[in-house]
Amino acid sequence: MCNRMYEANNYTFLAERDQHVLTYVKCSQCGSAILSLLTLNQQGLQAVGLVTDLTSDEVVHFEQSQPVSTNDVLQLHEALEKDRRIVP
């Protein structure tokens, strides 16, 4: 984000599964973080990067949690409808 080269010791390998590696690197200068999914396939190594404001611990936490379901969204909607303190 600030054009500073990432330092190798700031890289963290968060998860590895099959041919996929999830990495995280945080810039020591500006604090921005990049989450990368590296995939090895027949075409070679592919990388998908994403700027994130999550910490590496938060990435691991959410990576292990269940995806948000339709029922989760409906339950949140009902809770917001019922409790007028949240949405007046």
Ligand SMILES: [Zn+2]
């Ligand atoms: Zn930076």
